[in-house]
Structure formats: structure tokens, C-alpha cells
Amino acid sequence: MKRRAFLALAGGLAVAPGSVLAAKKTNTNTSSKPAAKATAKKPAGKAGAKAAPAKSNARGNTANLRPSAPNQPPAGHVTGMRPAPLPRPRQQSWRHYDLVVKVAAPDSGQPLRAWIPVPSENDWQRVEDLDWQGNYGKAGLRRDGDSGLLTFFAEWPAGTRAPTLELKLRLGTRQRLFDITRRGATPETEEVLNQNLQSLGPWPQDVLAELAERITGRIREPMPQALAIYDWVVDHGISCSGAPESIQAALCARNDGGTGLAGIFVALCRACGIPARRVSGQRLGPSRQSPSLGASGDVSTAQHWRAEFHAPFYGWVPVDPADAALAQRQDGDSGALRKRLFGFWEMNWAAYSSADGVHLPQGPGESLPVVDRPLLAQVERDGSVRLLGRQGSISLEARPSEG
Known part of the structure; x- marks a missing residue:
């Protein structure tokens, strides 16, 4: 998902807190085979008509993502980019970083959910690209309406074998310097x-x-x-x-x-x-x-x-x-x-949120004082959501990037 699409989607979520860009499966296969990237599709105008690829629109409407090959779980990638507005004076040139978050959750008889915080947008940092793939049932961006924290949300249905998710973010940052x-x-x-x-x-x-x-x-x-x-x-x-x-x-x-x-x-x-x-x-x-x-x-x-x-x-x-x-x-x-x-x-660092507390969309009922890393949770039989802590394997890899 290039920067233009990301801004449109994040903007749409800001208007409607708690809404979700859902990447829903078009089949019920829960195979853990590697996922292929998906392309955006708009509904056909007539029955039987072939759907044509569509660009993400500026209103941030939900994009239905489909696998590009049979029996493959969906992945997300939307193209198209527009440069961010020029920063305020006295700021340096952009640095670029790649951050890769991998979730390898344990097998579970209950549904699983994951939340990955996404860096905020401001004069000194921006999300330039966002891609994801995995064998989830649905996934997308969600924003907490109170704290403003944007997260990438994924959910695996009960019985999913070897739940996996890989999220790749390309970030641009520049020094933040106060001038008295x-x-x-x-x-x-x-x-x-x-x-x-x-x-x-x-x-x-x-x-x-x-x-x-x-x-x-x-x-x-x-x-x-x-x-x-x-x-x-x-x-x-x-x-x-x-x-x-x-x-x-x-x-x-x-x-x-x-x-x-x-x-x-x-x-x-x-x-x-x-x-x-x-x-x-x-x-x-x-x-x-x-x-x-x-x-x-x-x-x-x-x-x-x-x-x-x-x-x-x-x-x-x-x-x-x-x-x-x-x-x-x-x-x-x-x-x-x-x-x-x-x-x-x-700015060899990315900021997430300045709120005193965060409510995870579809997460535990209580507010969490800290959300500064990916979180994994299990949905219990009574509908409650229990954070798993270290029971799930979540890794983060970061490196500077050129250009």
C-alpha cells in the first residue's frame, strides 16, 4: 500500500473511528501456504461481468482484496503515491527505514487477534509503504477513536493451523529540532x-x-x-x-x-x-x-x-x-x-501515540496504559479477549533503507 492509499485509508478511519479496512478471505481454506499479494477490486456492474482493477479512492472506502491464485490467503498491496506536504523550516532531509513485523501464533481452538501499532503521521515522520500477507481471516487498519492510535488488526478464525502474519512498513523520518x-x-x-x-x-x-x-x-x-x-x-x-x-x-x-x-x-x-x-x-x-x-x-x-x-x-x-x-x-x-x-x-525512532491510555479495537474491555509493541490475544468462549503475552511469537526487524 503506497503512501497515497495509506493516507486515504487512515483519513477515512479518522472520520469514522472504529471502522476497519477489512481484507476478508474469499474462501474458507485455512492452509498455512505462503500468501500471494492481492490486488484491489471493485464489484462488477452486471452479473457475470468481469471486475476491473480499481485504484483506492480518496475517501478511504473499504477495498475488497482477493487472492491472485486459488487456495491462497489474501494479502494487501495498493499502488499509487503522492509526496507528503513540505515540512516546516529548519528540518533535515528524510531518512528511510524498513520495519518488518512477523507474527507466528500458536495453534488454538479459539479465534486469535493481533494488533500492530502503526507510526503516526506528522511533520517529522510518515508511512511511505505498507504491505501485508498471512493466513488470517481478515485484516486491515483500525483506529482507536479516543487515543488516535492507528493499528494494523488481524483475526484468525477458530481452528486456523499455524496462524501467521507478516507486515512490512517503509518509514520516512527527519530530525525534530526545537528553535528557541x-x-x-x-x-x-x-x-x-x-x-x-x-x-x-x-x-x-x-x-x-x-x-x-x-x-x-x-x-x-x-x-x-x-x-x-x-x-x-x-x-x-x-x-x-x-x-x-x-x-x-x-x-x-x-x-x-x-x-x-x-x-x-x-x-x-x-x-x-x-x-x-x-x-x-x-x-x-x-x-x-x-x-x-x-x-x-x-x-x-x-x-x-x-x-x-x-x-x-x-x-x-x-x-x-x-x-x-x-x-x-x-x-x-x-x-x-x-x-x-x-x-x-x-529520528532513528518512530512515534506511535501520546495518549495516557488506549482501547484496542475489538480488544480487551479495559483501557491499556501502554501499547508500544505488537499484541496478540485469544477470544474466549464467553466472548472475552485475553492478551497472550509471550505465548505468541512476534518479532520485529528494522534496518535503514536507501532512497
């Missing part, structure tokens, strides 16, 4: 700002409020307040001491993909009235900034969380306290990179 010398209008809705002032995490709010006041002191402007909080979080993420006991574990976590430090930064910003949010994401390639801040090849456990805060006249400002602390701990960074990561994201 540039001021201007920063339109953002009051609803979004209020959402990002709500209390976050399991930490006691009175402890956070007292700590935020102690960190910021007499500083009253949002930008220097956020910088003081950032420095405090990085310092205590490195030393792992001197913080209130109730947040110590989050600051000292070493294998949480940055969720702890990003979460503490956001919670402290919110405690002093600065809208802020965590951003879930996936490392895609080596870092040009520091050896420990990249990943390539098997990136199945290379999820990473960053953060943003909103400042008047500047809008959303990117920060990465977790990587700032990691670079100083592991690479002996002298502090130059730490300063840069206040207002900078190196």
Missing part, C-alpha cells in the same frame, strides 16, 4: 491542553506537587520551569538517589524503555501547570548522537518513550530525559547531548 529563537502562534485546542494536565501515573499527587514546587522554586515561566524539571529528572535518573521513595522505582528503572523517566518528567510538569505528554515509540536504526541510543536488526525489545511539553508561543517542545540519562551512564557523555535532548529528537 523562533516565537509565534501555537494553536492548540483547550481540550487537548486540559487532557495533558490530568494527573498521571501511580505516584501520590501531593508528593509530585511538593517536589515540583521545590524543583522550580521562584521560576514562573513554563520554559525555564520545564528545563529545571528536565535537569532534575536526568540527574536523579543517573544517580538513582535523593528522590522521594514513592517515585524512586520509576527513576531507577533501567529496562523500561524510558517510560519511567518520561513519565516522571510529564507528571512533574503537569503538577506545576505545564501541559505535557509521554510519547510511545520504537527504535529503528543506529544513533548518530551516541552509541547506546540506537538499535537495528532485531528490535523486538527496543521500544522507547520520549516526552513533550507545551509552552506559549513555542507549542509542543520535544525532550528525551531517559536517553539523556542513558548516554551519560553508558557512554560517558559530558553533558552536550543532555543539553541537546532538551528540544531535540533524533
